[in-house]
Amino acid sequence: MPHGPLIYRHRLPTRIAHWVWAVSLFFLLLTGLQIFNAFPSLHIGRESGFDYDNAILAIGAVETPAGLRGVTRILGAEFDTTGVLGVSRGEVRAFPAALTIPSKTSLATGRIIHFFFAWLLVGTLILWLAASALNGHLRQLVPTLADLRALPRDIADHARLRFHHAANYGALQKLAYAFVLFLALPVMILTGLSMSPGVTAALPWLPELFGGRQTARTIHFLTMLALLGFFAVHMAMIILAGPVNEMRSILTGWYRTDGVSDA
Amino acid sequence: MLDRRRLLLGGAALALSGCRVFDSATEPESRLRALFASHEGLTRAAQRALIGDSLAPEYSEADIRQGQRPNGSTDPSGAGYRRMAASGFADYRLTVTGLVEAPQSLSLAALTALPSRTQITRHDCVEGWSCIARWQGVPLGTVLRLARPKLAARYAVFHCFDAIERGLSGEVFYYESIDLIEAFHPQTILAYAMNGMPLPVANGAPLRLRVERQLGYKMAKYVHGIELVDSLAALGRGRGSYWADRGYEWYAGI
Numbered sequence: 001m002p003h004g005p006l007i008y009r010h011r012l013p014t015r016i017a018h019w020v021w022a023v024s025l026f027f028l029l030l031t032g033l034q035i036f037n038a039f040p041s042l043h044i045g046r047e048s049g050f051d052y053d054n055a056i057l058a059i060g061a062v063e064t065p066a067g068l069r070g071v072t073r074i075l076g077a078e079f080d081t082t083g084v085l086g087v088s089r090g091e092v093r094a095f096p097a098a099l100t101i102p103s104k105t106s107l108a109t110g111r112i113i114h115f116f117f118a119w120l121l122v123g124t125l126i127l128w129l130a131a132s133a134l135n136g137h138l139r140q141l142v143p144t145l146a147d148l149r150a151l152p153r154d155i156a157d158h159a160r161l162r163f164h165h166a167a168n169y170g171a172l173q174k175l176a177y178a179f180v181l182f183l184a185l186p187v188m189i190l191t192g193l194s195m196s197p198g199v200t201a202a203l204p205w206l207p208e209l210f211g212g213r214q215t216a217r218t219i220h221f222l223t224m225l226a227l228l229g230f231f232a233v234h235m236a237m238i239i240l241a242g243p244v245n246e247m248r249s250i251l252t253g254w255y256r257t258d259g260v261s262d263a
Numbered sequence: 264m265l266d267r268r269r270l271l272l273g274g275a276a277l278a279l280s281g282c283r284v285f286d287s288a289t290e291p292e293s294r295l296r297a298l299f300a301s302h303e304g305l306t307r308a309a310q311r312a313l314i315g316d317s318l319a320p321e322y323s324e325a326d327i328r329q330g331q332r333p334n335g336s337t338d339p340s341g342a343g344y345r346r347m348a349a350s351g352f353a354d355y356r357l358t359v360t361g362l363v364e365a366p367q368s369l370s371l372a373a374l375t376a377l378p379s380r381t382q383i384t385r386h387d388c389v390e391g392w393s394c395i396a397r398w399q400g401v402p403l404g405t406v407l408r409l410a411r412p413k414l415a416a417r418y419a420v421f422h423c424f425d426a427i428e429r430g431l432s433g434e435v436f437y438y439e440s441i442d443l444i445e446a447f448h449p450q451t452i453l454a455y456a457m458n459g460m461p462l463p464v465a466n467g468a469p470l471r472l473r474v475e476r477q478l479g480y481k482m483a484k485y486v487h488g489i490e491l492v493d494s495l496a497a498l499g500r501g502r503g504s505y506w507a508d509r510g511y512e513w514y515a516g517i
Contacts, residue, residue, distance in 0.1 A: 039391035046322075046385060048392040051329035102286040107389065108510030109289045109296070115306060115517070116299045197387045198516025201476040202313045204320040213385065213393050 002165040004259035017128035030101040034110030040094030046212030059094040147171040191220040310516040319475035331396040333465035336425035352469040361490035364411035400454035404447040422488035439483040478515040
């Protein structure tokens with residue numbers, strides 16, 4: 001554990017934005033799965049193939065002599081996912097009730113809650129970006145050449161579970177945060193907008209940028225998986241690097257850094 | 264109050280009870296729903312500002328790779344509709360009523376004699392799927408001009424032959440509405456042909472609406488009456504359309 005001085009690491013806009021994003025992404029994920037359930041397949045192109053196959057993922061159910069079975073098809077390979085995907089608690093639904101908001105099937109309600117938190121996420125992202133550009137936080141996040149040079153060392157340290165508690169973010173940390181804030185979230189927002197027929201009329205190039213409306217929908221889903229991956233790593237790092245110190249810094253801003261004896 | 268407490272407890276209770284804590288949001292009168300739906304005005308205003316007079320993208324013949332997937336009602340069961348369909352809609356009439364100077368009753372022959380518009384567009388369903396098809400029909404604006412809307416008219420309401428529900432008070436026929444900005448948009452047409460063929464029954468024969476900058480449920484099928492009104496309060500449960508009355512957005516651009 002670090003024994004150095006406490007430093008003020010996270011300013012108020014960053015702390016508020018962090019928690020608004022955490023809550024928003026939680027709701028966006030679970031309402032997103034509700035919305036996905038209305039048409040549980042992912043396609044490549046502008047349209048969804050019904051008379052031809054352009055699906056890369058499809059979740060469905062089949063009637064067998066032994067009862068209903070959930071079937072998930074990924075890139076042509078079929079998996080029996082009864083109990084989780086396709087069929088859960090005897091009900092035909094792609095993602096189970098425990099993973100959707102609301103738990104029962106209601107596309108209309110899922111959409112209302114999804115768009116509510118989409119506004120909240122976009123609004124806080126814009127405000128945080130503006131505040132961080134002004135207070136210099138943005139510069140702390142953007143990976144530099146020095147970070148890339150430090151990367152092999154940082155990877156080796158992480159592999160040995162040797163974490164540094166410094167005022168500045170490490171190379172991997174910067175890359176992870178930059179990936180989420182400057183790539184994953186903007187892609188999420190833009191692919192989300194690409195699915196809107198209204199936005200398509202206003203900005204016809206936007207869905208085309210992603211390869212068409214259905215590809216945009218597929219990218220929206222895959223980026224969700226990437227964000228889930230980030231969340232898993234994020235949680236693991238907090239636990240491994242010292243949960244009390246990490247939580248204090250994102251709640252109060254104060255972070256204990258490595259002392260001379262920790263180096 | 265209960266709703267707010269449920270919201271706060273939501274995260275904690277989630278692991279135990281799935282996401283049932285938010286199920287009250289499915290009730291039309293719930294305060295939780297009202298909170299979540301509070302963005303609707305903002306969402307609509309943002310879309311209106313962004314979309315303006317823009318046209319939906321139109322595609323080429325090569326982009327039509329399949330038939331148009333029928334959804335919702337695909338075979339209205341009313342005796343009157345059945346009889347009409349059996350005779351090839353020879354005695355079909357589209358009525359234009361309400362706040363108009365010259366109410367109309369137009370046969371299919373009269374409608375097809377008017378100048379038509381053909382467009383290959385992408386149909387986006389609220390469920391998430393898309394289909395590209397070629398639509399031919401008479402611009403709604405042309406039909407409305409024949410009827411000469413009164414100054415007080417703000418919305419065009421579409422009355423349809425298909426009933427999805429049977430309630431205690433009888434069948435609930437599909438109804439939809441758009442404002443006159445959308446109604447006079449050049450791509451808003453009353454389609455009578457699809458992919459070069461007369462409109463099939465499954466897709467809304469003999470006449471369906473195309474509102475290309477909104478989701479599929481706005482594009483009423485089996486249209487028999489257009490009524491111009493100044494308010495949607497008296498229609499259905501007052502939110503302006505069959506699906507809006509069942510929790511979906513009235514302005515369906517997203």
